[in-house]
Every structure is written in structure tokens, then in C-alpha cells.
Amino acid sequence: MSKVAILGIGLIGGSLALCIKERTDWVVSGYDTSEESLALATSAGMIDRGYTHLAEAIADADILVLAVPVNAAKELLNQVAMLPLKEGCIITDVGSTKGEIVAHARELKGLPATFIGGHPMAGSHHSGVQASHSLLFENAYYVLTPLPNTPLADVERLSRLLTIATRAKLVMMDPRYHDEVVGAISHLPHIIASGLVNQISRYNEQNEWYYRLAAGGFRDLTRIAAAHPIMWRDILLSNREAILPLMDDWIAEMSNARKAILDADADQIESFFTRAKISREGLPERVQGVLQSSYECYVDVPDSPGMIAGVAQLLADEKINLQNIGVMENREDRAGVLRLVFGDSDQQQRARDVLKRKKFRVFDLD
Ligand SMILES: NC(=O)c1ccc[n+]([C@@H]2O[C@H](COP(=O)([O-])OP(=O)(O)OC[C@H]3O[C@@H](n4cnc5c(N)ncnc54)[C@H](O)[C@@H]3O)[C@@H](O)[C@H]2O)c1
Ligand SMILES: O=C(O)C(=O)C[C@]1(C(=O)O)C=C[C@@H](O)C=C1
Structure with missing residues (x-):
């Protein structure tokens, strides 16, 4: 084996x-x-x-x-x-x-x-x-x-x-080629997202309306700023050679945009957004599969340490086999929802019963 x-x-x-x-x-x-x-x-x-x-x-x-x-x-x-x-x-x-x-x-x-x-x-x-x-x-x-x-x-x-x-x-x-490309499409965006959040959080310290009014634009652009700081510290230190020129390019891109606004240059401003819209719409879609299982259920869990391990342990104590456990992603509206997947309907039903007995809210997704 x-x-x-x-x-x-x-x-x-x-x-x-x-x-x-x-x-x-x-x-x-x-x-x-x-x-x-x-x-x-x-x-x-x-x-x-x-x-x-x-x-x-x-x-x-x-x-x-x-x-x-x-x-x-x-x-x-x-x-x-x-x-x-x-x-x-x-x-x-x-x-x-x-x-x-x-x-x-x-x-x-x-x-x-x-x-x-x-x-x-x-x-x-x-x-x-x-x-x-x-x-x-x-x-x-x-x-x-x-x-x-x-x-x-x-x-x-x-x-x-x-x-x-x-x-x-x-x-x-080639490893170096990888680092140049990934520096641009992953590392630079993480720096920009975190820089933006740090900037706005400074404003928010003076006036809480900044966070309260933050809607889709700010949230979509900054989701990745919630990523793990140690992982990202290591990545930036490891890829300095590729990242520094990318940051220079970014600063130049922002300076050009700033100049167009300063000059009230409507054509330049429109061109800035038109080029970006065409490029963004040309980005290939990635179709991520959905798990082909009907034996799943969803549980609301408080966002506290050890909670997920607690749910897994509760099911293990009842000899219920979990095939998969995961926090729902990219769903700001459902933070704190666990997705549990089982091998058959019997395990699924027993898990629902156990969790309900323990006063968890258990539900299916429509
Ligand atoms: N998170 C992402 O989006 C992503 C995507 C692709 C690749 N990566 C890369 O994958 C790697 C792991 O990232 P992750 O998101 O899974 O991180 P993670 O924090 O979720 O997991 C890292 C795990 O490693 C353990 N660990 C840390 N140092 C250890 C050590 N010295 N010995 C043994 N265990 C140790 C931690 O306890 C933790 O369980 C990183 O190198 C990251 O750059 C991350
Ligand atoms: O989807 C995300 O949240 C990610 O940050 C994933 C992401 C990326 O930047 O696209 C992050 C780091 C990796 O090395 C690969 C993928």
C-alpha cells in the first residue's frame, strides 16, 4: 500500500x-x-x-x-x-x-x-x-x-x-517564472487589499460610519485581507525580488489615475475604467465543482475557538462518520455555518438528531 x-x-x-x-x-x-x-x-x-x-x-x-x-x-x-x-x-x-x-x-x-x-x-x-x-x-x-x-x-x-x-x-x-506571475496575480493583490483596509480602518477609528457603510465594493475587494498574517509575511519576504518592481508599477498606475483626476481628464478616466472592464470580463472562469453528495447538512455555530472540533467530537462520540467538514466560504451572510457531509442517509439523520438534541440549529440548503 x-x-x-x-x-x-x-x-x-x-x-x-x-x-x-x-x-x-x-x-x-x-x-x-x-x-x-x-x-x-x-x-x-x-x-x-x-x-x-x-x-x-x-x-x-x-x-x-x-x-x-x-x-x-x-x-x-x-x-x-x-x-x-x-x-x-x-x-x-x-x-x-x-x-x-x-x-x-x-x-x-x-x-x-x-x-x-x-x-x-x-x-x-x-x-x-x-x-x-x-x-x-x-x-x-x-x-x-x-x-x-x-x-x-x-x-x-x-x-x-x-x-x-x-x-x-x-x-x-520554471520556479522563477512562477514567482513573477504569481507575484502579480496573488501577492500584489494581497498587499493592495491589506493596504486599503489599513487605510480605511484609520479613518474608521475617527468615525465609525466608514465600516458601517462599507458595502459590496469594499467587501469584495478586501476579502483576502483577512488571510493569515504569518503565511503572508513569509510569502512577501520570500518573493521580494519579484514583488518590489510590481509595487513600483502599481504606484505608477495609481499616479496616472491620480493625474487624470487632478486634470479632470474625462477621456483618461473613462479609458482607465474601460480598459479594466474589458480585461476583467476576459478573465477565464474557473468552474469549481459542487460536492456530489445528498447526505449533507448545515449547522450554525458560534464563532468561538474549538467549536468546530467540538462538533466533530460530538459526532465521533456517537460513532457517526464525517466524510467532510468545512466552514462555508465567501458567504459573508452565513459566517459561522458548518457544512457536514456524510456517507449515507442514516449517518446524516443520526447527526441531525444528535446536533438538534444539543440545541444546534441544523438546516439544509435550498
Ligand atoms: N491559504 C491559501 O490560500 C494557500 C493557497 C495555496 C498555497 N498555500 C500555501 O500553503 C502552505 C500552507 O498554507 P495554509 O493556508 O494551509 O496554512 P494553515 O495555517 O491553514 O496551515 C498550516 C499548518 O501547518 C502547521 N505548521 C506550521 N508550522 C509547522 C511546523 N514547523 N511543523 C509542523 N506543522 C507546522 C500549522 O499548525 C497548521 O496546521 C503555505 O506555504 C502557503 O503559502 C496557501
Ligand atoms: O482565494 C483566496 O483567498 C486566495 O487568496 C488564494 C490564493 C490567491 O491569491 O489566489 C492565495 C495564495 C495562494 O498561494 C494561491 C491562491
């Missing part, structure tokens, strides 16, 4: 674990410094076994996936390099930058494994295992950055697992 060890069971590691468990017969072991995340992932059946001890998690694994913030990934790789690995082992990662980790792996002495950088182009402003779900990567691009001397058979073995499990579209790219 083949085994994959996922190191870091958060949003991305947890989602990958779910994908692999749901669509392949690989054994999945999980490693994390957070015992709570491991307990949740184990009770939800996302991993076969959880470990806080690295050597145990990776023993006999055919593939290791580093799914921690990009700076922690380098340190984790150093630790892995000092441990015994199965012959033929492949190591990959899911980090948002590729140049640094690929160079680090290449220069690392004594790594008896093939390293292939990876980056699924899907995610969320939520983090942690409780936000993971098995359709996160469906139809998204998944970038792999093998170096020219990487054995083709290893690239194929990793690609096969990822394609079947994630249903993403795999593409091969």
Missing part, C-alpha cells in the same frame, strides 16, 4: 489529505505541531493517523508533502534531510513561492529524495484544518516546478497522484 505523509494539516494540507483519502487508496499520515488540528483531522477521517513526531510520520512514506508557511517549509526540509527516508521517496511542497524552496532543496546536502516544487492555485482567506475541503482544487491550476535534471518517472508519479486526487489541471513551470 502506498503512503503519503502530509506535513502541516492546515487549509491546504487538510484539503489535500481529504482529496487523497476520498479518491485514492493511499494511506495518509499527518504531521503537525498542533495536536488539535491532528485530532480534528483524525476524527473527521481526513488522515489515517496523526503524529507530532516527524520521524514517525514520514517513516515508509513514498511521498512527503510540505504544507506549512514557506519559511517553516525550509526548516522542515532541513529536519527531513536528517531522517531516514524510504528509497525512491519524492518530496513536494505547496508553498506560494517556488524560487526559494527549490534553490534550498537543491543546495541541501544529503537529501536522499527527489524534490519537486508544487503550488496549487486555489485557497482561501480562511486557514486551518477546519476550513479544508475536498473540492478546493477542482479545475484549478496546480503548478509543478521540476528542474531540468529531475527524473521524469518521479514527475509522472507525483503528477498521477495529484491529478487523480485533486482534479486540478497540472502545469509545469
Whole structure:
């Protein structure tokens, strides 16, 4: 039986674990410094076994996936390099930058494994295992950055697992090229969104009407400002070379827009919006699948720490198997809603009864 060890069971590691468990017969072991995340992932059946001890998690694994913030990934790789690995082992990662980790792996002495950088182009402003779900990567691009001397058979073995499990579209790219493109379409937007929120929050400290009146425009543009600060700190530090010129370009773009407004240049202002509208409408759509399960229910939960783990534990105590648990995303109006998926109608009904007995509001979506 083949085994994959996922190191870091958060949003991305947890989602990958779910994908692999749901669509392949690989054994999945999980490693994390957070015992709570491991307990949740184990009770939800996302991993076969959880470990806080690295050597145990990776023993006999055919593939290791580093799914921690990009700076922690380098340190984790150093630790892995000092441990015994199965012959033929492949190591990959899911980090948002590729140049640094690929160079680090290449220069690392004594790594008896093939390293292939990876980056699924899907995610969320939520983090942690409780936000993971098995359709996160469906139809998204998944970038792999093998170096020219990487054995083709290893690239194929990793690609096969990822394609079947994630249903993403795999593409091969040079790591530096990846960092330039992703710097523009992901890293720069996160800087802009957070800068905008910081600016408006300063105004709001003087006058609370700023937040109260904030409607779709501000909310749509700034959703990603709620993302994890440590993850984003690491990404910006890791991709400085690509990000600094992109920020210069952004400042120039804003200066041009400012000048058009200062000059009351109606043509320039209209052209600014027309070019953007045409480009935005030309952006290819990504059709993310909906989970093909009729055995699901939704639960309102208070937004308090440990609540999600509490619901999973409640069901585990009643021997009810959860196939998937996730926080509803991109639905500001339904914050605090958990989506629970079961394997059959009996488990679904028993879960509804247990949760209702505990005074949770349980409902179906129409
Ligand atoms: N969030 C996204 O939208 C997204 C999308 C694609 C790729 N990524 C990349 O995926 C990686 C993981 O991001 P995430 O969103 O899953 O983060 P996350 O915070 O949801 O999960 C990270 C997990 O790693 C664990 N962890 C942290 N340091 C560790 C260490 N040294 N040893 C063991 N466990 C450790 C944490 O406890 C946590 O469970 C990052 O490198 C990020 O750049 C994120
Ligand atoms: O959808 C989101 O919330 C994301 O931020 C996902 C997103 C992105 O910028 O598109 C964030 C980081 C990744 O490395 C890949 C995807």
C-alpha cells in the first residue's frame, strides 16, 4: 500500500489529505505541531493517523508533502534531510513561492529524495484544518516546478497522484517564472487589499460610519485581507525580488489615475475604467465543482475557538462518520455555518438528531 505523509494539516494540507483519502487508496499520515488540528483531522477521517513526531510520520512514506508557511517549509526540509527516508521517496511542497524552496532543496546536502516544487492555485482567506475541503482544487491550476535534471518517472508519479486526487489541471513551470506571475496575480493583490483596509480602518477609528457603510465594493475587494498574517509575511519576504518592481508599477498606475483626476481628464478616466472592464470580463472562469453528495447538512455555530472540533467530537462520540467538514466560504451572510457531509442517509439523520438534541440549529440548503 502506498503512503503519503502530509506535513502541516492546515487549509491546504487538510484539503489535500481529504482529496487523497476520498479518491485514492493511499494511506495518509499527518504531521503537525498542533495536536488539535491532528485530532480534528483524525476524527473527521481526513488522515489515517496523526503524529507530532516527524520521524514517525514520514517513516515508509513514498511521498512527503510540505504544507506549512514557506519559511517553516525550509526548516522542515532541513529536519527531513536528517531522517531516514524510504528509497525512491519524492518530496513536494505547496508553498506560494517556488524560487526559494527549490534553490534550498537543491543546495541541501544529503537529501536522499527527489524534490519537486508544487503550488496549487486555489485557497482561501480562511486557514486551518477546519476550513479544508475536498473540492478546493477542482479545475484549478496546480503548478509543478521540476528542474531540468529531475527524473521524469518521479514527475509522472507525483503528477498521477495529484491529478487523480485533486482534479486540478497540472502545469509545469520554471520556479522563477512562477514567482513573477504569481507575484502579480496573488501577492500584489494581497498587499493592495491589506493596504486599503489599513487605510480605511484609520479613518474608521475617527468615525465609525466608514465600516458601517462599507458595502459590496469594499467587501469584495478586501476579502483576502483577512488571510493569515504569518503565511503572508513569509510569502512577501520570500518573493521580494519579484514583488518590489510590481509595487513600483502599481504606484505608477495609481499616479496616472491620480493625474487624470487632478486634470479632470474625462477621456483618461473613462479609458482607465474601460480598459479594466474589458480585461476583467476576459478573465477565464474557473468552474469549481459542487460536492456530489445528498447526505449533507448545515449547522450554525458560534464563532468561538474549538467549536468546530467540538462538533466533530460530538459526532465521533456517537460513532457517526464525517466524510467532510468545512466552514462555508465567501458567504459573508452565513459566517459561522458548518457544512457536514456524510456517507449515507442514516449517518446524516443520526447527526441531525444528535446536533438538534444539543440545541444546534441544523438546516439544509435550498
Ligand atoms: N491559504 C491559501 O490560500 C494557500 C493557497 C495555496 C498555497 N498555500 C500555501 O500553503 C502552505 C500552507 O498554507 P495554509 O493556508 O494551509 O496554512 P494553515 O495555517 O491553514 O496551515 C498550516 C499548518 O501547518 C502547521 N505548521 C506550521 N508550522 C509547522 C511546523 N514547523 N511543523 C509542523 N506543522 C507546522 C500549522 O499548525 C497548521 O496546521 C503555505 O506555504 C502557503 O503559502 C496557501
Ligand atoms: O482565494 C483566496 O483567498 C486566495 O487568496 C488564494 C490564493 C490567491 O491569491 O489566489 C492565495 C495564495 C495562494 O498561494 C494561491 C491562491
